[in-house]
Amino acid sequence: MREALHVIDNELVKLPYSATDDEVNNFKKLAKKEIYQCPYCQARLIVKHGEERGLYFSHQHSEACEESRMVDKAEKKYTKQIERESKLHKVLIDIILDELEIKSKVNKEMFVNVGYKAKTDWKEYPDIYVKIPKKELAVSIITNVSPSDDSKLAQQIKKRHEYFLDKGVEPIWFIEKKEQAIEKDKSSIILWDAELSIALKTREDNIWDKLISNEVADEKFFDYFNYPSSFIERVDVRSLYYIYNNDEKVVIKVQRFLKDRVLKPLRAFLVNEGYELPFAEALAVEDGFKLSNPEIESEQRKAFQEKIKQKKESFAEQLRYQEEMRKLRLEQEEEERKRKAEEQDLILKELLEQRKGDKINTELNYNELKRLLKERIGLTQKEQMELWTRHMPKIGINNSRVVWELVIENNCTSFNELRPILENK
Known part of the structure; x- marks a missing residue:
C-alpha cells in the first residue's frame, strides 16, 4: 500500500516517493510506534523503502488484507493505463488532488480519492474520483499527444468516457496546454482526435448554441471571419479545458468552439478567444465543477455580437470595393479594345494606301x-x-x-x- 490513515486525526497520510536516509528512518520509527494503520482492515502498517517503489507502507510480514490486494491490483492496471502519459501528468494530478482535498475538508459531503482506489473493481479508471451530493465525477488529464498515437488514444478516451457514463459518473477532462493549436487569421482551432473526444458540453455551451444559431442563418456568416467552413449540419458548441502553469500559478483556460470537421484536419470555429480561470475557481463545486465564469462568458458573448456587426460592415465595404474595381477593370478593357480596333483600322488604311x-x-x-x-x-x-x-x-x-x-x-x-x-x- 502507498497510503494509510493517521490514527490520531484520521487523515490520509501520503509518503513521499523519495526521501533522505534520515527521513526514511524517521518514518520507520513512527510506524514502529503504531501510528499508521490500514484504512481498510485497520491493521498496523510498517514503512519500507526500495529503489523500485520508493517509500511505501506495507502490512506486517507482507500479509495484505483483501481490500489492499484489490487496491494493488487496480494500481497495476491504472499504471498500465497511464504509461503513455508524460511526467507532467503525475504533477497535475497531485495539484488537482490537493485542491480538491482542501475543498473536501470544508465541504463534508464531498469525497475525493484517486480513481483506482475509489473504484478498485472498475475496468477503466479516472485519475481522480469525486463524489458530491447527487453527482459523481470522474476527473482525467491528458498529456503527451502525438500524431502516431492520436487516433488510438482517441478511441481509448471514447471507450473510457462511455464507460464512466455507463457507471452513472460524469466525466471531466483536462488537457495539457501545449496541445492547443489556433489559426488566428481563420478564427479556427485545429484539434487532435483526442481533443475532440474529450470536449465537453456544458450549460454555458448551450447558451452559446442559441446565440450562434441566430447568426449562422446568414449564409455569409463564416465568410465574415475568413473561416473555411466544411459542413456544419447543426450548431454544437463544445468546450475544452487546458491546464498549465502561468506566472507560477496553475490556471485553466476555457476554450469554446463550434464543432465542424470530423475528418482530418479537425478544424473547428472559435466562438471566443478563451480565458483563464484560477485553478481554485475552476474547481469550485456547484452542481459539479464550476469550470467557467458567468460574468466573463456574458461579456464575451456581447463582444462576439459586436464583432459580428463590425465584420458584416467590413465585409460589405469590401464587396463594394471589389465591385467598383470590377467595373473599372471592364471599362479599361473596353477602352483598350476600342483603341486596338482603331489601330487596326489605321493599319488597314495605311496598307491600302501603300x-x-x-x-x-x-x-x-x-x-x-x-x-x-x-x-x-x-x-x-x-x-x-x-x-x-x-x-x-x-x-x-x-x-x-x-x-x-x-x-x-x-x-x-x-x-x-x-x-x-x-x-x-
Missing part, C-alpha cells in the same frame, strides 16, 4: 487577313480553319479584303458575329 499603285494586286493576302482578325476579334485556330475551308471558297480565295471590310462595316468583335454575315454573303 498598295494603291499596285496594278497587279490591290487586295489583302490571306496571311495579313489572319493577323488582322486575330488582333481584332481574337480569331482562334479552329475558327481560322472554318474560315478557310467553309467561307473563303464561297467568297473567293483571293478576296481577303472583302472579309476584312465586312468586319469593319459591321463592327464585329468576335467570329460568332462575323459568321452569319459570311454565310449570307
Whole structure:
C-alpha cells in the first residue's frame, strides 16, 4: 500500500516517493510506534523503502488484507493505463488532488480519492474520483499527444468516457496546454482526435448554441471571419479545458468552439478567444465543477455580437470595393479594345494606301487577313480553319479584303458575329 490513515486525526497520510536516509528512518520509527494503520482492515502498517517503489507502507510480514490486494491490483492496471502519459501528468494530478482535498475538508459531503482506489473493481479508471451530493465525477488529464498515437488514444478516451457514463459518473477532462493549436487569421482551432473526444458540453455551451444559431442563418456568416467552413449540419458548441502553469500559478483556460470537421484536419470555429480561470475557481463545486465564469462568458458573448456587426460592415465595404474595381477593370478593357480596333483600322488604311499603285494586286493576302482578325476579334485556330475551308471558297480565295471590310462595316468583335454575315454573303 502507498497510503494509510493517521490514527490520531484520521487523515490520509501520503509518503513521499523519495526521501533522505534520515527521513526514511524517521518514518520507520513512527510506524514502529503504531501510528499508521490500514484504512481498510485497520491493521498496523510498517514503512519500507526500495529503489523500485520508493517509500511505501506495507502490512506486517507482507500479509495484505483483501481490500489492499484489490487496491494493488487496480494500481497495476491504472499504471498500465497511464504509461503513455508524460511526467507532467503525475504533477497535475497531485495539484488537482490537493485542491480538491482542501475543498473536501470544508465541504463534508464531498469525497475525493484517486480513481483506482475509489473504484478498485472498475475496468477503466479516472485519475481522480469525486463524489458530491447527487453527482459523481470522474476527473482525467491528458498529456503527451502525438500524431502516431492520436487516433488510438482517441478511441481509448471514447471507450473510457462511455464507460464512466455507463457507471452513472460524469466525466471531466483536462488537457495539457501545449496541445492547443489556433489559426488566428481563420478564427479556427485545429484539434487532435483526442481533443475532440474529450470536449465537453456544458450549460454555458448551450447558451452559446442559441446565440450562434441566430447568426449562422446568414449564409455569409463564416465568410465574415475568413473561416473555411466544411459542413456544419447543426450548431454544437463544445468546450475544452487546458491546464498549465502561468506566472507560477496553475490556471485553466476555457476554450469554446463550434464543432465542424470530423475528418482530418479537425478544424473547428472559435466562438471566443478563451480565458483563464484560477485553478481554485475552476474547481469550485456547484452542481459539479464550476469550470467557467458567468460574468466573463456574458461579456464575451456581447463582444462576439459586436464583432459580428463590425465584420458584416467590413465585409460589405469590401464587396463594394471589389465591385467598383470590377467595373473599372471592364471599362479599361473596353477602352483598350476600342483603341486596338482603331489601330487596326489605321493599319488597314495605311496598307491600302501603300498598295494603291499596285496594278497587279490591290487586295489583302490571306496571311495579313489572319493577323488582322486575330488582333481584332481574337480569331482562334479552329475558327481560322472554318474560315478557310467553309467561307473563303464561297467568297473567293483571293478576296481577303472583302472579309476584312465586312468586319469593319459591321463592327464585329468576335467570329460568332462575323459568321452569319459570311454565310449570307
